[in-house]
Amino acid sequence: MTGRPLSRRRTLKYAAGAATALTVAAATPATAAPAPAGSGARPGQSGKATVVLVHGAFADASSWTPVTERLQHSGHPVIAVANPLRGLTHDAAQVAARLATVPGPVVLAGHSYGGAVITQAAATAPNVKALVYVAAFIPDNGEILGELAARFPGSQLDAALTPVPGPDGTAVVDLYIRPDRYHEVFAQDVPRATTRVLASGQRPLSASAFTDRVSSAAWHTVPSWTLVSTRDRGIVPELQHFQATRARSRTIEVPTSHLPMHSRPDAVTALIRSAARTVSP
DSSP, X not given: OOSXXXXXXXXXXXXXXXXXXXXXXXXXXXXXXXXXXXXXXXTTSSSSOEEEEEOOBTOOGGGGHHHHHHHHHTTOOEEEEOOOOSOHHHHHHXXXXXXXXXXXXXXXXXXXXXXXXXXXXXXXXXXEEEEEEESOOOOOTTOBHHHHHTTSOOOSOGGXXXXXXXXXXXSEEEEEEOHHHHHHHHOTTSOXXXXXXXXXXXXXXXXXXXXXXXXXXXXXXXXXXXXEETTOSSSOHHHHXXXXXXXXXXXXXXXXXXXXXXXXXXXXXXXXXXXXXXSOO
């Protein structure tokens, strides 16, 4: 792709093709063990690496809540950062700035579109010692998410998008998920009562997220772990496997939807803890 401005049609094409990066906001988890005393240890003071969690599109930091609670229960300091969702270049810079404030080593995890964000952010964050990808994009240097997503067919997301034009009506600015497709496309193994709530509280994703070019891919120098969601209808499993193999990532498969933090939080937590065990505090 050249640096020429994209028409509305081309923007929609890339956005729809890449919207497998989408994720959802969280609901309060049904069960999690009560956090013991000391579980709120501050970064750099717990004797364990800090885990920094980056959510994907249409979500906020609470999308990680089931995993956050479990990590805190095991004594890890956890920071669930606010991903602005204003485009890959902007979002990665914001996350990198937050990482610069964390003392000591970091295990950096990203879900869905958040995987692309951590890939670029970690390239300028020397304290990141491990990357964890959860049903995520893992782009390489110079790639565009829209084009990466289109490499493997089968995503059910394209028809689920609702584009919102700018004030002048001439260009797509933000993207949402149609509430009536939310459960089927993103979270078929999460209760419908939960997905109805999630669908109603979406945050908009800038369409530019799928046309920005990745400037640097940290997984070339930072070891990575990947959870492949084998029943994912957003980011298709074939793409997840391709990316994990290319990154030489330590990979597990979990039979879950695009939201393993909710349907399989124990598996997600175990993978992050596996990565953390390789990092010296």
